Amino acid sequence: xxxxxxxxxxxxxxxxxxxxxxxxxxxxxxxxxxxxxxxxxxxxxxxxxxxxxxxxxxxxxxxxxxxxxxxxxxxxxxxxxxxxxxxxxxxxxxxxxxxxxxxxxxxxxxxxxxxxxxxxxxxxxxxxxxxxxxxxxxxxxxxxxxxxxxxxxxxxxxxxxxxxxxxxxxxxxxxxxxxxxxxxxxxxxxxxxxxxxxxxxxxxxxxxxxxxxxxxxxxxxxxxxxxxxxxxxxxxxxxxxxxxxxxxxxxxxxxxxxxxxxxxxxxxxxxxxxxxxxxxxxxxxxxxxxxxxxxxxxxxxxxxxxxxxxxxxxxxxxxxxxxxxxxxxxxxxxxxxxxxxxxxxxxxxxxxxxxxxxxxxxxxxxxxxxxxxxxxxxxxxxxxxxxxxxxxxxxxxxxxx
Amino acid sequence: xxxxxxxxxxxxxxxxxxxxxxxxxxxxxxxxxxxxxxxxxxxxxxxxxxxxxxxxxxxxxxxxxxxxxxxxxxxxxxxxxxxxxxxxxxxxxxxxxxxxxxxxxxxxxxxxxxxxxxxxxxxxxxxxxxxxxxxxxxxxxxxxxxxxxxxxxxxxxxxxxxxxxxxxxxxxxxxxxxxxxxxxxxxxxxxxxxxxxxxxxxxxxxxxxxxxxxxxxxxxxxxxxxxxxxxxxxxxxxxxxxxxxxxxxxxxxxxxxxxxxxxxxxxxxxxxxxxxxx
Numbered sequence: 001x002x003x004x005x006x007x008x009x010x011x012x013x014x015x016x017x018x019x020x021x022x023x024x025x026x027x028x029x030x031x032x033x034x035x036x037x038x039x040x041x042x043x044x045x046x047x048x049x050x051x052x053x054x055x056x057x058x059x060x061x062x063x064x065x066x067x068x069x070x071x072x073x074x075x076x077x078x079x080x081x082x083x084x085x086x087x088x089x090x091x092x093x094x095x096x097x098x099x100x101x102x103x104x105x106x107x108x109x110x111x112x113x114x115x116x117x118x119x120x121x122x123x124x125x126x127x128x129x130x131x132x133x134x135x136x137x138x139x140x141x142x143x144x145x146x147x148x149x150x151x152x153x154x155x156x157x158x159x160x161x162x163x164x165x166x167x168x169x170x171x172x173x174x175x176x177x178x179x180x181x182x183x184x185x186x187x188x189x190x191x192x193x194x195x196x197x198x199x200x201x202x203x204x205x206x207x208x209x210x211x212x213x214x215x216x217x218x219x220x221x222x223x224x225x226x227x228x229x230x231x232x233x234x235x236x237x238x239x240x241x242x243x244x245x246x247x248x249x250x251x252x253x254x255x256x257x258x259x260x261x262x263x264x265x266x267x268x269x270x271x272x273x274x275x276x277x278x279x280x281x282x283x284x285x286x287x288x289x290x291x292x293x294x295x296x297x298x299x300x301x302x303x304x305x306x307x308x309x310x311x312x313x314x315x316x317x318x319x320x321x322x323x324x325x326x327x328x329x330x331x332x333x334x335x336x337x338x339x340x341x342x343x344x345x346x347x348x349x350x351x352x353x354x355x356x357x358x359x360x361x362x363x364x365x366x367x368x369x370x371x372x373x374x375x376x377x378x379x380x381x382x383x384x385x386x387x388x389x390x391x392x393x394x395x396x397x398x399x400x401x
Numbered sequence: 402x403x404x405x406x407x408x409x410x411x412x413x414x415x416x417x418x419x420x421x422x423x424x425x426x427x428x429x430x431x432x433x434x435x436x437x438x439x440x441x442x443x444x445x446x447x448x449x450x451x452x453x454x455x456x457x458x459x460x461x462x463x464x465x466x467x468x469x470x471x472x473x474x475x476x477x478x479x480x481x482x483x484x485x486x487x488x489x490x491x492x493x494x495x496x497x498x499x500x501x502x503x504x505x506x507x508x509x510x511x512x513x514x515x516x517x518x519x520x521x522x523x524x525x526x527x528x529x530x531x532x533x534x535x536x537x538x539x540x541x542x543x544x545x546x547x548x549x550x551x552x553x554x555x556x557x558x559x560x561x562x563x564x565x566x567x568x569x570x571x572x573x574x575x576x577x578x579x580x581x582x583x584x585x586x587x588x589x590x591x592x593x594x595x596x597x598x599x600x601x602x603x604x605x606x607x608x609x610x611x612x613x614x615x616x617x618x619x620x621x622x623x624x625x626x627x628x629x630x631x632x633x634x635x636x637x638x639x640x641x642x643x644x645x646x647x648x649x650x651x652x653x654x655x656x657x658x659x660x661x662x663x664x665x666x667x668x669x670x671x672x673x674x675x676x677x678x679x
Contacts, residue, residue, distance in 0.1 A: 050577060052573050052576065052577070071576075072576050072577045073576070073577070073578075073579040077577065078577065079573070079574065079577040081570040081573070081574055082570070083568055083570050085568065085570035085571045085573065085574035086571075087571060087574075087575070087589060088571075088593065089592040089593055098575075098578050099578040099579060102578050102579035102580055102584070103579060105579065105584065109584075110583060110584070110587060112587075115587075119588075164574075164578070168578075
């Protein structure tokens, strides 16, 4: 079963380069998530793995076999499309059995009518039928086998698409935003189902999404793409805690990472008008980079809030409150409240987020004092936006676990 | 409110009825004329109600006097041949134009379109010389070829429009599942555009069935005539038996109507069948 190697893969459509020298190795049996905003080239990447889109330059290898010129069928892959791409004129059973039927396709099946009967005969053969029944049972589709796709709900269609990809037992599963057409509740459920499926079939999954929640919850490895360039490749936790650059810091996490310009002041860090005691780690990073100014990234959960003035706190005011039950996301702006609450695009300008317990009660415009905990904070270069402590792992090639 | 709605419905019914009469009356008059003796037709006293006792006289002459049934058979061969050949070629051409990118695609589509701009009469002479050279004169398959040349582009555009509407991901999924291009066309695309194929079949069938100009010019052997030529031959230099002409016309119309009715069901069912989304 293959590991997938991308060796300087590039893709251009005419003069437009959509993927630029993509290099990475995905070990076998991983759940790789290609994550990025719309139009970043992630779907193109997936389609190149599938063989649906030609690779402009570079090598794609499954284990050590170059698959650039292999047809999709020869690559032993399954592809789940965003629209599910079920065959609307076929029953669920025919849909699921279709890859098996095509495996046994002979030239004379092209003869009209005769070929139709032949394909039907294959579908009802005991080995094929047994496989279809197994898969259908696994995904709870047994009751629906005789229906047409249009008589199914969104989640059921999704499961049929999964069943169709499972039935041929491919070594790589490719999923292109398979959950984007489902409602929020169903999405959560299908997320768990797909993760469970991955655990069960023990094959390599490559999953494309723009939803960082899906990426964090399902992926064992994540590649963050932006504008055709790999921003970071790593484990979900690494990407969350140690984003490679400002883009990743803002893209991953809901709410995104807070980024403050900061400056070294003796042993302290100056954020805006206020000083926080620096940590040895941060000081070292700055010293080895030879910088005194940087962008400080702090996750929303690393804030404490005081409603009365405190010496360690930074004055700020509440600009948004989202009660989520167990927790409250508080949007705040630095400095005390200065008049009416901003609206429009000004509402999100200079807005920072803190993740606080659910029982906290804060009012819009209320003055608060924020206390950041910078022990786990990261520093980015102000100009390039890259993280300053690019440590042992170069951010594209992560060593096999 | 209800009253107005009922009034609207009534108005629509009346309008529909008027349209039916407008379209149906010539057909009815054709049937009526076929059962009226020639003498009465020329005497100008035609009854509104057909004289069904004359049904034997009206249609008997078609069987006994002339090989009309044979001509009908020839027409059927030409029409079915044209339909089959046109659909086969149109499906392949439409798929290529819909899905593939190749050099000369635009000009090719324009070329297909251009065939529809030329009047058939303009092409009779060059085609006649071509038919002489190729030895196609007096052969029904010659007519099939020439009718296909004119009917196929129309069918092609109908089918291409339908194929353009198919979600591309369905075909890609089929590719991943192991379909070659021909299998995709056959197993996925054709069933999905069946209603449009039925519509194209109607168009091409009527093209072949109704065609007159080429049929009279290229087929001189009386046994190989198609029904349209045969029917026209009833109109004589000195005598035109109008009742026979019209009974021939009635018989000539029936297969075409039957074919349309068979196909129509498919066309209408297709309007709702394609609505599978996401």
